[in-house]
Amino acid sequence: MHEFDLSLINALQLTPRAAWSDLAPILDVDATTLARRWRRLEEAGLARITVFPRQQLTTRQNMAYLELTCRNGTVEQVASALAEDPGTLSIQFTAGSHQLLLTVAPGQGMADYLMNWIGAFPDVVSYRVHMVTRVVSEAHRWQVRALSPEQRRRLRALAPRTECAKEAGGDRVTGLDQRIADLLCTDGRMGYQRIAERLDIAPTTAARRLNRLIRAGIIGLRCDIARAEMGWPTAAVLWGTVDPQVLERAEDLCEQVPELRLCSTIAGPENTHFIVWLRTVPDLTRVERRLLEALPGLRIADRRMVLHTFKFMGNVLDAAQRYVRTVPLRLSAEEPSPR
Secondary structure (H helix, E strand, C coil): CCHHHHHHHHHHHHCCCCCHHHHHHHHCCCHHHHHHHHHHHHHCCCEEEEEEECHHHHHHCCCEEEEEEECCCCHHHHHHHHCCCCCEEEEEEEECCCCEEEEECCCCCHHHHHHHHHHHCCCEEEEEEEEEEEEEECHHHCCCCCCCHHHHHHHHHHCCCCCCCCCCCCCCCCHHHHHHHHHHHHCCCCCHHHHHHHHCCCHHHHHHHHHHHHHCCCEEEEEEECHHHHCCCEEEEEEEECCHHHHHHCCCHHHHCCCEEEEEEEECCCCEEEEEEECCCCHHHHHHHHHHHHCCCCEEEEEEEEEEEEEECCEEECCCCCEEEECCCCCCCCCCCCC
């Protein structure tokens, strides 16, 4: 990886849909070069702009972490079949008592998902469910940290407002919204004009509907990377218990623990779930110590190393852990997932 590629990725982590002409003076590179370098990263499967569900959508779709135990020799088969389901957002092979860790937002209801989808796999021996009650620190806040403070400040000024809309019906999802989201899942930087042409609508309609989805807290856009290629070959999942008031008071947790990718509260024997990205396996001890300092009273109950990722927020990965294709995110249960 060239150092400039990391700077470009960092810029798109802060402003995923910013125009190349707006990014050019901040990165001190012409817009044509930026577009060409980004296209190369995408085509190589090293980075992409990803659509992810925000709080309004995850609350409605019963987001959860699901641990699966599979029969010996069937992990890849089960993971490949699960990857085709829009409600199964991420699939990771982990070291621990369960082989697969899934992030799911089934939409049609957790009971139906477990009994009629997971239950249909004869090679799934058992499962354990952790319902997500709140996302404390979202994954889009993690950065490669390749830019200067001044560059980050200028980029943040370009970012659109993303506060949740409060107007009546602000979180309603229509068929047109779903079609727009489908296009964004394949190309998160697709312009309003191209969206309009693909869907036979006016560009102003495309802009209005897309921006409403973002402002209403239904979807977000983030720049994801093939972490193993970018210098973070190791990831770990931690389960712990902490006083909810400590979490409420924890400001800028991702700034205190730069390796923190995600922090959620869950319902179960433990109440907190962490995902961290690491340079090396031994770094986990240091990162865990930082978490304990940032969250007084935190008790870590379990640790799982991620050995392989099959699917990452709707994006299917190959054996080299590069992005190869996308299964679009389902925003509404009105159109059932193909099973």
